[in-house]
Amino acid sequence: MGPVGIEAMNAFCGIARLDVLQLATHRGLDTSRFANLLMEEKTVPLPYEDPVTYGVNAARPILDQLTAAERDSIELLVACTESSFDFGKAMSTYLHQHLGLSRNCRLIELKSACYSGVAGLQMAVNFILSGVSPGAKALVVASDLSRFSIAEGGDASTEDWSFAEPSSGAGAVAMLVSDTPRVFRVDVGANGYYGYEVMDTCRPVADSEAGDADLSLLSYLDCCENAFREYTRRVPAANYAESFGYLAFHTPFGGMVKGAHRTMMRKFSGKNRGDIEADFQRRVAPGLSYCQRVGNIMGATMALSLLGTIDHGDFATAQRIGCFSYGSGCSSEFFSGVVTQEGQQRQRALGLGEALGRRQQLSMPDYDALLKGNGLVRFGTRNAELDFGVVSSIRPGGWGRPLLFLSAIRDFHRDYQWIS
Amino acid sequence: MGEPMTDERIRGVVHQAIVRVLPRVRSNEIAGHLNLRELGADSVDRVEILTSILDSLRLQKTPLAKFADIRNIDALVAFLAGEVARG
Numbered sequence: 001m002g003p004v005g006i007e008a009m010n011a012f013c014g015i016a017r018l019d020v021l022q023l024a025t026h027r028g029l030d031t032s033r034f035a036n037l038l039m040e041e042k043t044v045p046l047p048y049e050d051p052v053t054y055g056v057n058a059a060r061p062i063l064d065q066l067t068a069a070e071r072d073s074i075e076l077l078v079a080c081t082e083s084s085f086d087f088g089k090a091m092s093t094y095l096h097q098h099l100g101l102s103r104n105c106r107l108i109e110l111k112s113a114c115y116s117g118v119a120g121l122q123m124a125v126n127f128i129l130s131g132v133s134p135g136a137k138a139l140v141v142a143s144d145l146s147r148f149s150i151a152e153g154g155d156a157s158t159e160d161w162s163f164a165e166p167s168s169g170a171g172a173v174a175m176l177v178s179d180t181p182r183v184f185r186v187d188v189g190a191n192g193y194y195g196y197e198v199m200d201t202c203r204p205v206a207d208s209e210a211g212d213a214d215l216s217l218l219s220y221l222d223c224c225e226n227a228f229r230e231y232t233r234r235v236p237a238a239n240y241a242e243s244f245g246y247l248a249f250h251t252p253f254g255g256m257v258k259g260a261h262r263t264m265m266r267k268f269s270g271k272n273r274g275d276i277e278a279d280f281q282r283r284v285a286p287g288l289s290y291c292q293r294v295g296n297i298m299g300a301t302m303a304l305s306l307l308g309t310i311d312h313g314d315f316a317t318a319q320r321i322g323c324f325s326y327g328s329g330c331s332s333e334f335f336s337g338v339v340t341q342e343g344q345q346r347q348r349a350l351g352l353g354e355a356l357g358r359r360q361q362l363s364m365p366d367y368d369a370l371l372k373g374n375g376l377v378r379f380g381t382r383n384a385e386l387d388f389g390v391v392s393s394i395r396p397g398g399w400g401r402p403l404l405f406l407s408a409i410r411d412f413h414r415d416y417q418w419i420s
Numbered sequence: 421m422g423e424p425m426t427d428e429r430i431r432g433v434v435h436q437a438i439v440r441v442l443p444r445v446r447s448n449e450i451a452g453h454l455n456l457r458e459l460g461a462d463s464v465d466r467v468e469i470l471t472s473i474l475d476s477l478r479l480q481k482t483p484l485a486k487f488a489d490i491r492n493i494d495a496l497v498a499f500l501a502g503e504v505a506r507g
Contacts, residue, residue, distance in 0.1 A: 033462055036462060036464050036465070037462070037464065198485060200485075212488060213463060214463060214466065214488050215485060215488035217463055217466075217467055218467070218470070218483075218484035218485045218487055218488055219484075219485045219488075221467065221471070221484045222483045222484050222485050255463075255464040256463070256464065256467075258464070259464050259467045259468060259471075262468070262471075263467075263471045266471070266475060267480070
């Protein structure tokens with residue numbers, strides 16, 4: 001079997017951010033305890049951004065590096081999301097249109113809560129491995145957002161809210177998958193999957209979320225252990241403490257990953273508390289670097305953790321990265337791949353860290369206005385004109401490259417506009 | 421093997437884990453009708469408390485998700501006693 005994996009990848013995480021410590025102060029939370037959660041900033045979606053704009057803005061820089069023939073060899077486009085705005089029409093059709101891909105391409109939308117991005121990646125990997133269309137590539141775009149609005153009967157000061165509000169982000173990661181995996185070469189067959197029915201967190205109604213955050217965290221830990229056990233059944237020599245130079249985990253918030261890693265190390269390594277902390281800083285913290293600045297972007301989060309690892313790790317020698325994805329409901333997977341210095345150089349050239357720094361800081365009054373639904377297009381909107389001036393301090397454009405934004409909805413069809 | 425694992429010994433393990441993770445809490449403040457949240461544990465603390473209790477009691481096979489519905493310390497001790505008895 002030949003090589004397979006990620007040829008190129010990129011994230012786009014919006015144009016507006018919020019300092020979550022300021023948010024915690026604003027909400028009157030005990031900020032001395034807040035450090036425990038390991039969160040710094042989050043992306044806030046503006047009314048004229050949606051999962052299509054994030055996805056297209058993430059994918060475009062990697063498609064711009066391809067020749068026309070290479071671009072036309074993309075035969076599978078998977079949109080991975082839990083934030084889509086149509087039960088029937090696949091979101092990938094909009095991505096396909098605005099990325100200018102070949103019409104000889106499968107257009108699919110895939111849902112599986114925060115596991116969706118990895119589900120799409122594995123589907124793409126298997127398409128390439130099948131060898132049925134030699135030389136073909138696949139594009140996987142995981143894109144999600146959470147528009148928090150204060151639900152009826154809700155209270156912004158409850159503990160659950162205080163945990164969920166600062167951790168909910170917005171953004172997308174695009175992954176070009178092929179038989180030339182310059183960035184992340186997948187270990188073929190090294191996959192431990194684990195899933196079962198559980199009602200932890202879900203989106204049973206439009207524009208809102210429900211669930212039990214505690215159950216979700218505990219289910220995440222059960223899955224992490226059992227997915228890794230299944231991985232070791234297939235890769236008997238694997239050792240949690242020794243086999244992986246880095247670990248990239250689904251990151252609901254940084255503190256959760258720290259807890260999961262500590263639990264895994266206790267079970268699988270027998271190392272003491274101090275050694276586990278040092279190991280966390282060395283192998284896990286690089287993967288939190290971007291997630292801490294963006295918040296949870298659900299289906300795209302594990303890929304964002306992988307991007308953080310690649311940009312901030314030391315790849316003077318090639319490193320194997322252990323990856324864990326968990327999607328509520330639930331489905332999870334532990335898998336791995338190898339990153340080289342060339343892969344790191346390619347990723348760093350895309351300047352993701354700088355792009356996150358370019359997002360404009362939202363003021364607390366502007367953020368609260370968005371939270372109350374100012375200018376928001378709700379699920380099922382038939383007609384709308386989007387106002388690019390809805391947040392007066394932020395204007396789309398001036399990003400250094402054209403970005404796509406939602407401009408109007410006409411008879412349910414979404415119109416988008418490139419703005420330089 | 422040491423002494424049998426009575427409910428009181430299990431309660432001792434629970435208290436030990438709580439005061440280690442929440443240094444502001446004293447053992448005599450941990451009333452049975454309180455839950456971890458009321459004792460000041462956030463979500464990260466709760467995970468740490470539960471995993472360290474399971475470690476101490478060597479309950480490696482108990483799924484953590486089973487703890488989500490347990491509403492107070494008395495119920496936690498009763499649930500753990502059942503798990504210990506089942507081995």
